[in-house]
Amino acid sequence: MADSVLIEQLGSTDRSSQRQACDELARRIGQDPKLRDALLVTLREGNPRARFASAFVLFGAERPTLRLLPALLDALKITDGDIRWQATHMLSTLGRLHEEVFPVLLHEAQGAQSPLQRRMALYALRELAPERPETAVACAAALDDPSVPVRLAALTCFGKLTDSGRPALDRILAIATRDPDPRMQGLATVALPNLTASHPDALPAVKEALRSLARSDHTSVARAATAARMRLDADG
Numbered sequence: 001m002a003d004s005v006l007i008e009q010l011g012s013t014d015r016s017s018q019r020q021a022c023d024e025l026a027r028r029i030g031q032d033p034k035l036r037d038a039l040l041v042t043l044r045e046g047n048p049r050a051r052f053a054s055a056f057v058l059f060g061a062e063r064p065t066l067r068l069l070p071a072l073l074d075a076l077k078i079t080d081g082d083i084r085w086q087a088t089h090m091l092s093t094l095g096r097l098h099e100e101v102f103p104v105l106l107h108e109a110q111g112a113q114s115p116l117q118r119r120m121a122l123y124a125l126r127e128l129a130p131e132r133p134e135t136a137v138a139c140a141a142a143l144d145d146p147s148v149p150v151r152l153a154a155l156t157c158f159g160k161l162t163d164s165g166r167p168a169l170d171r172i173l174a175i176a177t178r179d180p181d182p183r184m185q186g187l188a189t190v191a192l193p194n195l196t197a198s199h200p201d202a203l204p205a206v207k208e209a210l211r212s213l214a215r216s217d218h219t220s221v222a223r224a225a226t227a228a229r230m231r232l233d234a235d236g
Contacts, residue, residue, distance in 0.1 A: 007038050010057075011050030015082070018053055025057045036061070043067065048074050052083055055090070064094050069101065073108060076120035088120050092127035102129060109138045115147035122153050131162040140168050148181070155187035163198040173202070177209050182218040189213055189224040193231045207232065 009021035029035045036058075043054040051071035059068060072094065075087035095101035105128065108121035122142055125135045139161065142154035158164055158172060172195060176188035189210070196206050210232070213225035 003032075003035060003038065007042055007050075010042060010053035011047045013049065015080075018049065022053055022057050026060055029057065029061045040067075043071055048078055049080075049083070051075070052078065052087060056086065059090055064090070064097060066094075066098050066100060068094065069104065073104070073117070073121075076108070076124075077112075077114040077117040079116075084116070084120050088124045088127065091124045095124070095128040102132075102134075106134055106138050110141055115145070115150050118142065118145065118147070119150045119153040122150070122157055126157040126160055130160050133165070136161050136164040136168060139164070140171065143171065143175070148183075152183060152187055155184065155191055158191040159194050161194075164195060166199050166202070169195040169199055169202055173206060173209060176213060182216075182221050185213070185216070185218070186220045186224040189221060189228050193228050193235065196232065197235070203232070 006021045006025055009017050010025075012018045012021070025035060025039065029039070039054045039058055042050050043058065044051075046054060048071075052075035055068040055071040055075075058064070068090075072087045072091050075083055076091075078084055078087075091101065091105065095105065102125075105121050105125050109118055109125060112118045112121065122139060125138060129135050135157075139154045139157045142150055145151050145154070155172070155175070158168065169192075172188045172191055175184055176192060177185075179185050179188065192206050192210070196203055207229065210225045210229045214222050214229065216222045216225065
Protein backbone atom coordinates (compact mmCIF):
# COMPACT_ATOMS: atom_id res chain seq x y z
CA MET A 1 0.00 0.00 0.00
CA ALA A 2 1.32 3.46 -0.90
CA ASP A 3 2.77 5.55 1.93
CA SER A 4 0.41 8.44 1.22
CA VAL A 5 -2.60 6.14 1.49
CA LEU A 6 -1.38 4.76 4.82
CA ILE A 7 -0.91 8.25 6.21
CA GLU A 8 -4.37 9.25 4.99
CA GLN A 9 -5.94 6.22 6.66
CA LEU A 10 -4.60 7.29 10.05
CA GLY A 11 -7.48 9.75 10.22
CA SER A 12 -10.13 7.27 9.13
CA THR A 13 -13.27 6.88 11.20
CA ASP A 14 -13.25 3.20 10.23
CA ARG A 15 -11.42 1.55 13.12
CA SER A 16 -10.26 -1.43 11.06
CA SER A 17 -8.71 0.78 8.37
CA GLN A 18 -7.04 2.99 10.94
CA ARG A 19 -5.61 0.02 12.84
CA GLN A 20 -4.36 -1.58 9.63
CA ALA A 21 -2.53 1.63 8.73
CA CYS A 22 -1.01 1.87 12.21
CA ASP A 23 0.21 -1.73 12.10
CA GLU A 24 1.71 -1.35 8.64
CA LEU A 25 3.45 1.93 9.51
CA ALA A 26 4.79 0.46 12.75
CA ARG A 27 6.26 -2.42 10.75
CA ARG A 28 7.91 -0.21 8.15
CA ILE A 29 8.97 2.88 10.08
CA GLY A 30 12.32 1.45 11.08
CA GLN A 31 13.20 0.77 7.45
CA ASP A 32 12.08 4.08 5.96
CA PRO A 33 13.01 7.36 7.71
CA LYS A 34 10.65 9.25 5.39
CA LEU A 35 7.69 7.57 7.09
CA ARG A 36 8.78 9.00 10.42
CA ASP A 37 8.94 12.47 8.89
CA ALA A 38 5.43 12.02 7.46
CA LEU A 39 4.15 10.87 10.85
CA LEU A 40 5.63 13.93 12.53
CA VAL A 41 3.86 16.19 10.04
CA THR A 42 0.56 14.40 10.68
CA LEU A 43 1.18 14.62 14.42
CA ARG A 44 1.18 18.42 14.07
CA GLU A 45 -1.30 19.02 11.26
CA GLY A 46 -3.70 16.08 10.97
CA ASN A 47 -7.24 15.80 12.29
CA PRO A 48 -7.53 14.62 15.91
CA ARG A 49 -7.87 10.94 14.98
CA ALA A 50 -4.88 11.11 12.62
CA ARG A 51 -2.79 12.95 15.20
CA PHE A 52 -3.60 10.31 17.81
CA ALA A 53 -2.79 7.47 15.38
CA SER A 54 0.52 9.13 14.51
CA ALA A 55 1.31 9.41 18.22
CA PHE A 56 0.35 5.77 18.67
CA VAL A 57 2.80 4.58 15.99
CA LEU A 58 5.62 6.81 17.20
CA PHE A 59 4.95 5.80 20.81
CA GLY A 60 5.74 2.20 19.98
CA ALA A 61 8.55 2.87 17.53
CA GLU A 62 10.84 4.94 19.76
CA ARG A 63 11.17 6.32 23.26
CA PRO A 64 8.09 8.54 23.70
CA THR A 65 8.84 12.24 23.88
CA LEU A 66 6.84 15.28 24.93
CA ARG A 67 6.11 16.11 21.28
CA LEU A 68 3.35 13.48 21.56
CA LEU A 69 1.65 15.28 24.46
CA PRO A 70 -0.62 17.73 22.56
CA ALA A 71 -2.05 15.02 20.30
CA LEU A 72 -2.70 12.71 23.24
CA LEU A 73 -4.42 15.45 25.22
CA ASP A 74 -6.66 16.29 22.28
CA ALA A 75 -7.47 12.58 21.91
CA LEU A 76 -9.08 12.66 25.37
CA LYS A 77 -12.11 14.42 23.87
CA ILE A 78 -12.53 12.19 20.81
CA THR A 79 -15.94 10.52 20.84
CA ASP A 80 -14.44 7.06 20.25
CA GLY A 81 -14.08 5.60 23.74
CA ASP A 82 -11.37 3.12 22.75
CA ILE A 83 -9.18 5.95 21.50
CA ARG A 84 -9.79 7.95 24.66
CA TRP A 85 -8.77 5.07 26.89
CA GLN A 86 -5.69 4.27 24.81
CA ALA A 87 -4.65 7.90 24.99
CA THR A 88 -5.19 7.85 28.76
CA HIS A 89 -2.89 4.85 29.19
CA MET A 90 -0.29 6.41 26.91
CA LEU A 91 -0.38 9.65 28.89
CA SER A 92 0.21 7.82 32.15
CA THR A 93 3.19 6.03 30.62
CA LEU A 94 4.49 9.29 29.17
CA GLY A 95 4.12 10.84 32.61
CA ARG A 96 6.40 8.21 34.12
CA LEU A 97 9.05 9.15 31.60
CA HIS A 98 8.62 12.92 31.74
CA GLU A 99 7.69 14.75 34.95
CA GLU A 100 6.29 17.67 32.95
CA VAL A 101 3.20 15.62 32.09
CA PHE A 102 1.79 15.53 35.62
CA PRO A 103 1.13 19.28 36.04
CA VAL A 104 -0.36 19.39 32.54
CA LEU A 105 -2.82 16.66 33.45
CA LEU A 106 -3.71 18.52 36.65
CA HIS A 107 -4.51 21.59 34.59
CA GLU A 108 -6.60 19.60 32.11
CA ALA A 109 -8.57 17.90 34.88
CA GLN A 110 -9.66 21.26 36.24
CA GLY A 111 -9.46 23.65 33.30
CA ALA A 112 -10.17 21.86 30.04
CA GLN A 113 -13.29 23.14 28.26
CA SER A 114 -14.40 19.65 27.25
CA PRO A 115 -16.04 17.58 30.01
CA LEU A 116 -14.71 14.48 28.25
CA GLN A 117 -11.21 15.86 28.48
CA ARG A 118 -11.58 16.71 32.18
CA ARG A 119 -12.95 13.26 32.93
CA MET A 120 -10.23 11.36 31.09
CA ALA A 121 -7.52 13.55 32.62
CA LEU A 122 -8.73 12.42 36.04
CA TYR A 123 -8.39 8.80 34.99
CA ALA A 124 -4.88 9.48 33.68
CA LEU A 125 -3.91 11.11 36.99
CA ARG A 126 -5.32 8.14 38.90
CA GLU A 127 -3.21 5.79 36.82
CA LEU A 128 -0.09 7.94 36.86
CA ALA A 129 0.12 9.15 40.44
CA PRO A 130 -2.50 7.74 42.87
CA GLU A 131 -0.16 8.47 45.77
CA ARG A 132 0.32 12.20 45.16
CA PRO A 133 -1.76 14.63 47.22
CA GLU A 134 -2.25 16.85 44.18
CA THR A 135 -4.18 14.03 42.52
CA ALA A 136 -6.50 13.81 45.51
CA VAL A 137 -7.00 17.58 45.44
CA ALA A 138 -7.89 17.48 41.74
CA CYS A 139 -10.38 14.65 42.33
CA ALA A 140 -11.93 16.50 45.27
CA ALA A 141 -12.33 19.64 43.16
CA ALA A 142 -13.96 17.56 40.41
CA LEU A 143 -16.72 16.54 42.82
CA ASP A 144 -18.12 20.02 42.19
CA ASP A 145 -17.75 19.87 38.40
CA PRO A 146 -20.88 20.99 36.51
CA SER A 147 -20.73 17.78 34.46
CA VAL A 148 -22.24 14.72 36.14
CA PRO A 149 -19.94 12.26 34.29
CA VAL A 150 -16.91 14.19 35.56
CA ARG A 151 -18.21 14.01 39.14
CA LEU A 152 -18.84 10.29 38.74
CA ALA A 153 -15.33 9.82 37.38
CA ALA A 154 -13.86 11.64 40.37
CA LEU A 155 -15.66 9.26 42.71
CA THR A 156 -14.29 6.20 40.93
CA CYS A 157 -10.78 7.62 41.32
CA PHE A 158 -11.08 7.85 45.09
CA GLY A 159 -11.42 4.09 45.26
CA LYS A 160 -7.80 3.76 44.05
CA LEU A 161 -5.98 6.72 45.57
CA THR A 162 -3.43 5.94 48.26
CA ASP A 163 -4.65 8.44 50.87
CA SER A 164 -7.06 11.22 50.01
CA GLY A 165 -7.14 12.77 53.47
CA ARG A 166 -9.85 12.91 56.10
CA PRO A 167 -11.72 15.88 54.59
CA ALA A 168 -12.20 13.89 51.37
CA LEU A 169 -13.50 10.92 53.35
CA ASP A 170 -16.03 13.10 55.14
CA ARG A 171 -17.12 14.65 51.84
CA ILE A 172 -17.61 11.28 50.18
CA LEU A 173 -19.43 9.92 53.20
CA ALA A 174 -21.82 12.87 52.87
CA ILE A 175 -22.31 12.12 49.17
CA ALA A 176 -23.02 8.46 49.96
CA THR A 177 -25.68 9.35 52.50
CA ARG A 178 -27.24 12.52 51.13
CA ASP A 179 -26.65 13.02 47.41
CA PRO A 180 -29.92 12.97 45.45
CA ASP A 181 -28.34 11.08 42.54
CA PRO A 182 -28.21 7.32 43.28
CA ARG A 183 -25.30 6.98 40.86
CA MET A 184 -23.26 9.36 43.00
CA GLN A 185 -24.38 7.57 46.15
CA GLY A 186 -23.42 4.17 44.78
CA LEU A 187 -19.95 5.16 43.62
CA ALA A 188 -19.26 7.05 46.84
CA THR A 189 -20.26 3.95 48.77
CA VAL A 190 -17.86 1.81 46.75
CA ALA A 191 -14.99 4.21 47.55
CA LEU A 192 -15.56 4.27 51.32
CA PRO A 193 -13.65 1.07 52.30
CA ASN A 194 -10.49 2.28 50.56
CA LEU A 195 -10.75 5.69 52.22
CA THR A 196 -11.42 4.21 55.66
CA ALA A 197 -8.26 2.08 55.47
CA SER A 198 -6.18 5.24 55.99
CA HIS A 199 -8.51 6.67 58.65
CA PRO A 200 -9.64 3.88 61.00
CA ASP A 201 -11.12 6.44 63.40
CA ALA A 202 -13.87 6.97 60.83
CA LEU A 203 -14.79 3.28 60.77
CA PRO A 204 -17.77 3.45 63.17
CA ALA A 205 -19.43 6.26 61.21
CA VAL A 206 -18.78 4.53 57.89
CA LYS A 207 -20.18 1.21 59.10
CA GLU A 208 -23.29 2.90 60.46
CA ALA A 209 -23.80 4.70 57.14
CA LEU A 210 -23.38 1.46 55.21
CA ARG A 211 -25.94 -0.30 57.38
CA SER A 212 -28.43 2.42 56.54
CA LEU A 213 -27.53 2.47 52.84
CA ALA A 214 -27.98 -1.30 52.61
CA ARG A 215 -31.70 -0.62 53.17
CA SER A 216 -31.90 1.97 50.38
CA ASP A 217 -34.84 1.90 47.98
CA HIS A 218 -32.31 2.11 45.13
CA THR A 219 -31.15 -1.42 44.41
CA SER A 220 -27.76 -0.32 43.10
CA VAL A 221 -27.03 1.69 46.24
CA ALA A 222 -28.16 -1.11 48.55
CA ARG A 223 -26.02 -3.60 46.64
CA ALA A 224 -22.96 -1.33 46.78
CA ALA A 225 -23.41 -0.78 50.50
CA THR A 226 -23.70 -4.50 51.18
CA ALA A 227 -20.54 -5.20 49.18
CA ALA A 228 -18.70 -2.39 50.99
CA ARG A 229 -19.72 -3.77 54.38
CA MET A 230 -18.48 -7.23 53.38
CA ARG A 231 -15.18 -5.76 52.25
CA LEU A 232 -14.72 -3.91 55.54
CA ASP A 233 -15.54 -7.04 57.51
CA ALA A 234 -13.06 -9.08 55.45
CA ASP A 235 -10.34 -6.51 56.06
CA GLY A 236 -10.95 -6.85 59.79
